[in-house]
Amino acid sequence: MSLVVYNTLTREKEPFETLEPGKVRMYVCGPTVYADAHVGHAMSSVVFDFIRRYLEYKGYQVRHVMNFTDVDDKIIARAAQAGQDPADLANRYTEAYQEQLAKLNVRRPAVFPRVSQTIVEIIRMVADLVESDHAYVTPGGDVYFRVRSDDDYGKLSRRKLAEAISGTRVLSSEEKVEEGDFALWKAAKPGEPSWASPWGRGRPGWHIECSAMNLLHLGEQIDIHGGGNDLIFPHHENEIAQTESYTGKPFVRYWLHNGMLQLKGEKMSKSLGNLVTIDEFLAQHDADAFRLVIAGSGYRKPLAFNDDVLADAERGLDRLRTALRPVTGSVVIGPAVDALAEQVSQARVAFEAAMDDDFNTAGALAALFELVRAINTARDAGVAGQPFADAQGAFRTLGDVLGLRLAAAPQAQGQSIAPFVDLLLAVRTDLRKAKQWALSDKVRDGLKALGVIVEDGPQSSTWRLE
Ligand SMILES: [Zn+2]
Known part of the structure; x- marks a missing residue:
């Protein structure tokens, strides 16, 4: 039996063949860290954890990268509202999400890149795209990707260029050449976090971070790119346009997208106010x-x-x-x-x-x-x-x-079972002293089947939960 995966790019199930035998390079878009993560975020992380765990079960070595968008309009707005530093606010939610992933038993990605730690690579990539005329700089110091410069733009979301251009939600700008062009770099506004660049102080647009992080942590070509299906357009479409214009090579072998979590039948979103946070969920x-x-x-x-x-x-x-x-x-x-x-x-x-x-x-x-x-x-x-x-x-x-x-599972169980496990181990120590090896092994194996690992020392034995 061999694995087949549904590829959003071709809209078909395809045999799974990696770029390098036995190895999988997998990138999954993570959250924008401006509020408590909710069960919709958790769903995406758990889905790609199923995928990673199965690939590892089949013997693949998986290099899994998941980003945190820690520079963003929503973070800036939320921090201003709360009178906090945007970097502190983002940092707090970034760390909280890593803890939540551990509680959800999601295997830890090899790297958790953050925008704020990828600025050099982002600037290098944007500069190259400007150099090759795939992007242009406006008099105000913004940099836009020129969608018309990419021959097969729209191939993932299957939108014709005209449709794609009018489908974007970006507000029209006097300085943009065309409506569908999207920001790679935004000139700094007063009071916002910003970094020095060849185009003056500013900060990255959203899409470019994932292109730069892929390049930095996984290379020019990867096997699996994942995320929610709400990211197909424009985010993933724009990632393809940027990366392939930069490298001249096909970017991703298999685009995998999870469906959206619907709370009581409606798509969950902030505006509906029906969010369940991961912490709220796990408390119960x-x-x-x-x-x-x-x-x-x-x-x-x-x-x-x-x-x-x-x-x-x-x-x-x-x-x-x-x-x-x-x-x-x-x-x-x-x-x-x-x-x-x-x-x-x-x-x-x-x-x-x-x-x-x-x-x-x-x-x-x-x-x-x-x-x-x-x-x-x-x-x-x-x-x-x-x-x-x-x-x-x-x-x-x-x-x-x-x-x-x-x-x-529940940590509290460790408490309640402790006296019983201790008692069993005391009996087992006596059995060992009496050289009753078969019985003492039976106790150890029985405990292991229940998820309790016994470790024998020279004098006594200790135990821990698996
Ligand atoms: Zn992304």
């Missing part, structure tokens, strides 16, 4: 439940996010956790053992087949639930020992591809 719910909601929907579709789907996900989570209950019997029964091994293998095949089909997480989740049923049936039939531990291990491995922590 498990990150695993959030992952189940997203996995159950399919990443390209709009995601209906409401109490009903959340309650469903929480029931599903309870069911998944039943697979990790310890064995009750100690007898190994032949036919039931063989049946379990066969069902584990079937579940793995079904899981991979689903994920290979453009990261079909709903199908993968169905395979995981089948495995839960098989494990629980085997336990009831008296299957124990290694065959049972193997099945639970396979279940944990596949769950981890979806970023599910399952039993080890």
Whole structure:
């Protein structure tokens, strides 16, 4: 089975072939850090975490870069309102988002570039585009990209040039040559953050940061570029125009876009005032439940996010956790053992087949639930020992591809289970002194299946949650 991915550029599912064998260069557009991140941001980060985790499961080495837009009109406006320094405000939300990603069990990107730390590269790129006449400088010190200079402008969003030009939301400017031309560099206004440039003091436009960060951290060509489908136009269209005009090479192999999260059926936005922040969500719910909601929907579709789907996900989570209950019997029964091994293998095949089909997480989740049923049936039939531990291990491995922590999730659990784990370890120490190795291994393996790692020292043993 090999992986196929839906490429927004071609509107087709294509075989996945990387530029360099075994390696994936993946860039995902991150948030503009001017307010608390909400569940819509989290959705995009979790979707691309599913994708990264599956690629890593398949043996790829993934270099994942996610940016923070920390220089922006909204940040400046918000900081002015609050009487704060824009850089401080952006910094606070940038750090908060990194913590939220960790709580959501999103694997940490290799680099988190910020605009404020990429200014030199941005200026170099803009200067080159001016030099090659893809961009022009206005008398006021703004720099615009000349959309007409790019022959295939509009290829990602499939807009004809005229349509693209009138579709932009940029306010018309006396100094712009054409309406669709977009800002690479904006001249400084009084009281705003600014940097010295060949065109006077100013700050970067939005789109150029992602082109410059890709070039700096991943190179001229990348395998996967991701983001929400609200970014296809103009943001990603403009990224392609800038980068390809600069390098003369195709920029991205596969453009992957997630659908928008819809709260009670409406697209979530600030203006609707129906935002749920990530912190608000995690104060009341498990990150695993959030992952189940997203996995159950399919990443390209709009995601209906409401109490009903959340309650469903929480029931599903309870069911998944039943697979990790310890064995009750100690007898190994032949036919039931063989049946379990066969069902584990079937579940793995079904899981991979689903994920290979453009990261079909709903199908993968169905395979995981089948495995839960098989494990629980085997336990009831008296299957124990290694065959049972193997099945639970396979279940944990596949769950981890979806970023599910399952039993080890809530931190508070570490407190409540502590006295019991301590007691088991004390008994195990006595068993070891009595050279009862088989029993002492059974305790250690049983704890591991529950997500508790035992480490033996010369005198005593310690434990931690996986
Ligand atoms: Zn971007």
